[in-house]
Amino acid sequence: MLLLLALGIGTLAGCGVWLLLRSRTFDAILGLTLLSYAVNLFIFAMGRVKVGAAPIVEAGKSFTLANTADPLPQALVLTAIVISFSMTAVLLAIALRAHAQADSDHVDGQEPRS
Amino acid sequence: MSTARSHVHDRVHDRAGPLPGTNPAALGAQGRPVSVLGLLHGHEVVAPIVLPLLAGSVLVLLEKAGSRWVAVVSLAATLLLLALAVGLLLQASSGQVFPYLLGNWQAPWGIALALDRLSALLLLLTAVVASGAVLYSLGGDDRRGVHFHSLFQYQLMGLAGAFLTADLFNLFVFFEVLLAASYGLLLHGAGRARLKASVHYVVFNLVGSALFLMAVSLLYALAGTLNMADLAVKLAQLQPQDARLAQAAALMLLIVFAVKAALLPLYFWLPDTYAAASAPVAALFAIMTKVGVYAIARMTTLMFGVSAGGATAGAAAQALPLLALATLVLAALGALAATRLRGLVAYLVVASAGTLLLAIGLGTAGTVAAGLFYLVNSTLVAAAWFLLADRISAARGGTDLLEPRALAHGWAPLGVAFFVAAVAVAGVPPLAGFLGKAWLLQAAVQTPLAAWVVALVLGSSLAMMVALSRAGSALFWKPGEVADETTAVATTASGTSAPLPNHPCHTGAVSLLLAAVLASALAAGPLSAYTAAAAEQLLQRQPYIDAVLGARPVPPAYDVRKEMRERVRERGELK
Numbered sequence: 001m002l003l004l005l006a007l008g009i010g011t012l013a014g015c016g017v018w019l020l021l022r023s024r025t026f027d028a029i030l031g032l033t034l035l036s037y038a039v040n041l042f043i044f045a046m047g048r049v050k051v052g053a054a055p056i057v058e059a060g061k062s063f064t065l066a067n068t069a070d071p072l073p074q075a076l077v078l079t080a081i082v083i084s085f086s087m088t089a090v091l092l093a094i095a096l097r098a099h100a101q102a103d104s105d106h107v108d109g110q111e112p113r114s
Numbered sequence: 115m116s117t118a119r120s121h122v123h124d125r126v127h128d129r130a131g132p133l134p135g136t137n138p139a140a141l142g143a144q145g146r147p148v149s150v151l152g153l154l155h156g157h158e159v160v161a162p163i164v165l166p167l168l169a170g171s172v173l174v175l176l177e178k179a180g181s182r183w184v185a186v187v188s189l190a191a192t193l194l195l196l197a198l199a200v201g202l203l204l205q206a207s208s209g210q211v212f213p214y215l216l217g218n219w220q221a222p223w224g225i226a227l228a229l230d231r232l233s234a235l236l237l238l239l240t241a242v243v244a245s246g247a248v249l250y251s252l253g254g255d256d257r258r259g260v261h262f263h264s265l266f267q268y269q270l271m272g273l274a275g276a277f278l279t280a281d282l283f284n285l286f287v288f289f290e291v292l293l294a295a296s297y298g299l300l301l302h303g304a305g306r307a308r309l310k311a312s313v314h315y316v317v318f319n320l321v322g323s324a325l326f327l328m329a330v331s332l333l334y335a336l337a338g339t340l341n342m343a344d345l346a347v348k349l350a351q352l353q354p355q356d357a358r359l360a361q362a363a364a365l366m367l368l369i370v371f372a373v374k375a376a377l378l379p380l381y382f383w384l385p386d387t388y389a390a391a392s393a394p395v396a397a398l399f400a401i402m403t404k405v406g407v408y409a410i411a412r413m414t415t416l417m418f419g420v421s422a423g424g425a426t427a428g429a430a431a432q433a434l435p436l437l438a439l440a441t442l443v444l445a446a447l448g449a450l451a452a453t454r455l456r457g458l459v460a461y462l463v464v465a466s467a468g469t470l471l472l473a474i475g476l477g478t479a480g481t482v483a484a485g486l487f488y489l490v491n492s493t494l495v496a497a498a499w500f501l502l503a504d505r506i507s508a509a510r511g512g513t514d515l516l517e518p519r520a521l522a523h524g525w526a527p528l529g530v531a532f533f534v535a536a537v538a539v540a541g542v543p544p545l546a547g548f549l550g551k552a553w554l555l556q557a558a559v560q561t562p563l564a565a566w567v568v569a570l571v572l573g574s575s576l577a578m579m580v581a582l583s584r585a586g587s588a589l590f591w592k593p594g595e596v597a598d599e600t601t602a603v604a605t606t607a608s609g610t611s612a613p614l615p616n617h618p619c620h621t622g623a624v625s626l627l628l629a630a631v632l633a634s635a636l637a638a639g640p641l642s643a644y645t646a647a648a649a650e651q652l653l654q655r656q657p658y659i660d661a662v663l664g665a666r667p668v669p670p671a672y673d674v675r676k677e678m679r680e681r682v683r684e685r686g687e688l689k
Contacts, residue, residue, distance in 0.1 A: 020317070020321065025313060028317050032317065032320050032321070032324075035321070035324050036320075036324060038324075039324045039327045039328055042327075042328055042331060043327060043328075043331040046331040046332060046334055046335035047334075047335070048335075072334070072340075073331065073334065076283060076327075076330075076331065076334075079283075079287065080327050083287075083290050083323070084320070084323070084324075086294070087290070087293075087294065087316070087320055087323070088320075090294070090297055090316065091313075091316050091317065091320065094297070094301065094309065094312050094313055094316060095313060097309060098309040098310065098312075098313055101306055101309060102306060102309070102310075107313055107314065107317070108310060109306060109309065109310035109313070
C-alpha cells in the first residue's frame with residue numbers, strides 16, 4: 001500500500017516536472033496539474049496512511065491518533081486543492097489570452113527562430 | 115501623544131472592565147490595555163488584514179457599478195491602513211510580542227498571529243509604499259483595466275497577513291492571496307510583453323507553491339505542528355533518524371522564499387516581470403520581494419537559526435551569504451547591461467534583495483540591524499524609482515530606452531528627482547542608502563566573509579553608480595531629436611500602452627515617496643535605534659515562542675459551545 005502510494009506520487013511528480021520543462025503553455029499547465037496532484041497526495045500521506053480508520057471520531061473509542069486518521073492533513077489538502085485548482089484556472093485564462101494575441105502557444109509568446 | 119491617549123483608554127477600561135471581546139494579548143499584566151489602539155478592543159493585530167479585505171470586497175461591488183467613489187474608498191482605506199500601521203509600530207516599539215488568537219483558539223491548535231518590531235516595521239513600509247502607489251494610479255493607470263483597486267487591496271491583505279502570521283500553513287495561504295492578487299495586477303492593462311511575463315511569473319510561482327506545500331507537510335509529518343513557535347520548540351527535539359528529512363524540508367522552504375526574494379539562481383523571473391508591470395503595480399511589487407526576505411529572516415532566526423538547536427539549526431547558514439554575494443554581483447552586471455530604464459531599476463531591486471539577504475545571512479545582530487535599516491530605504495527608493503521611470507518615459511513619448519530622446523517638457527523636476535533617487539539607491543552620501551551600506555560594512559568586519567563583503571558591496575555600488583550616471587546622461591544631458599515615426603511605432607507594437615499625460619496625482623505620489631526616502635535619512639537616529647532593537651528581538655527567539663504559546667483564549671462571556679452541549683444532553687434525556 002505504502003509502496004504503491006509512494007510510486008504513484010513519484011510518477012505523478014516526475015511526469016509533472018517533465019511536462020513543465022517543455023516549451024508549450026498547454027504542456028506546462030498539464031505539468032502543473034500533475035504536480036499539484038502529486039503534492040496533494042503527498043500532504044495526505046504525511047498524515048500517515050491508515051486503512052479502515054475513522055476520519056475523526058469513532059463511537060466507543062477514545063480520540064487519539066492511534067484510533068483515528070489525522071484530520072489536519074485532510075483539511076490542508078482541501079485548502080491546497082482549492083488553491084491549486086483556482087490558480088490553474090487563472091493560468092489557463094492567461095495562456096489562452098497570450099495564445100490569442102501572439103498566435104503561438106510557446107511560453108515566450110513567439111516561435112523560436114530555428 | 116501615546117501616553118495621553120493610553121491614559122484615556124485606561125480610564126475607560128477601569129470603568130467598564132475588560133470587554134468580552136478583548137484579547138488578553140493586548141492587555142498588560144494588570145489587565146490594562148498597553149495599546150494606543152484601544153478603540154479596537156484588542157483586535158488591532160488582525161485589523162491590517164481585515165481592513166483591506168473589507169475595502170477590497172466593497173470595491174469589487176463599487177467597481178462593478180462604475181461608482182465614482184472607487185478612488186475615494188481605495189485611497190481612504192490605504193491611508194487608514196497607514197494610520198493603523200503607525201499605531202501598531204508605536205505599540206510594537208515597547209519591545210513586547212503581541213500574539214492574537216484567531217477564533218479564540220489557543221496556539222498551537224488554532225492559528226495565531228503575532229506582532230513584533232520586525233512585522234510592525236514591514237507593515238508600515240507596506241502602507242507607505244501602497245499609499246504612494248495608489249495615489250499614482252489615480253492619475254489614470256487604474257482605469258486601464260477592471261478591478262484595479264480591489265485587487266490592490268487584496269494584495270495588501272496578503273502582504274499584511276504574511277507579515278503577521280505565526281503559522282506556517284497560514285503563511286502559505288497569505289502567500290497565495292498576495293500572489294493571486296499580483297497575477298491580476300500584473301495583467302492590468304495587458305499588453306503582449308505583460309502577457310508573456312505573466313505566463314512565466316505564474317508558472318514559476320505555482321511551482322514554488324507546490325514546493326512550499328511539500329515542505330510544510332513534511333515538517334508537519336515530522337513535528338506534528340504548524341505553529342512556527344511550536345515548530346521552533348519541536349524541531350530541536352527531533353529524533354536523529356528524522357534529521358535528514360527535516361533538513362530537506364527546511365531547505366525546500368528556503369528555496370521557496372528565495373524565489374520570492376530573488377536570490378541568485380531564482381531571480382530570473384524578476385527583471386522581466388517588474389519591467390512589464392504598470393508603474394503603480396511595479397511600485398507595490400517593490401515590497402513583494404521583501405516578503406521573501408522577511409520570511410527568510412523569520413525562518414532562519416526562529417526555526418532554523420544557528421542557535422535553535424536540532425538537526426535543522428543553521429540549515430542554510432553557509433550558503434545564504436555566498437548566494438547573496440553572487441546575486442549582488444550579477445545584479446550589478448545586469449544593471450550595467452540594461453538597455454531600458456525599467457530594466458535597470460528592476461536590477462537595482464535584485465541588488466537590494468542581494469544586500470538584504472547578505473545582511474541576514476551573515477546573521478550577527480549588527481548585520482541584521484543594518485540590513486533592516488537598509489531595507490526601509492531600499493524599498494521606498496525602489497518604489498519611487500518605478501513611478502519616476504514611468505514619468506520619465508511619458509515625458510519622452512512613451513519609451514524608456516536608454517538613448518538620447520527629446521523630452522516633452524522641462525527636464526528640471528524630473529532631473530532633480532532622478533538625481534535624488536539615484537543618490538539614494540546607489541548608496542552615495544548623504545542619504546540613507548549610504549548609511550545602511552556603511553553600517554552593514556562596519557558590522558560585517560567581524561564576520562569570516564569580511565573581505566568579500568566589503569569588496570563586493572563596494573564594487574557593486576560602484577557599478578550601479580556607473581549604470582545610473584550613464585542612464586542619467588543619456589536621458590537628460592543629450593537632447594536628441596524628437597522621436598521619429600519608426601521608433602514610435604516600434605514601442606507601441608512591443609506592448610507599451612500610450613503614455614499618460616502629467617497629473618497632480620503623479621507628482622504627488624513621486625514626491626511622497628521621495629520625501630519618505632529623505633525622511634528615512636533625516637530620521638536615521640531613531641530609525642537605526644528601532645532596527646537595532648528589532649534585530650535583537652529577532653535573534654532572541656524565546657520571548658516570541660513564550661508569547662505565542664503562552665497566549666490564552668479569552669473566557670467567553672456567553673459560552674455557545676457549553677450551551678449546545680447542554681441542549682444535546684437535554685434532548686438525549688428526553689429520548
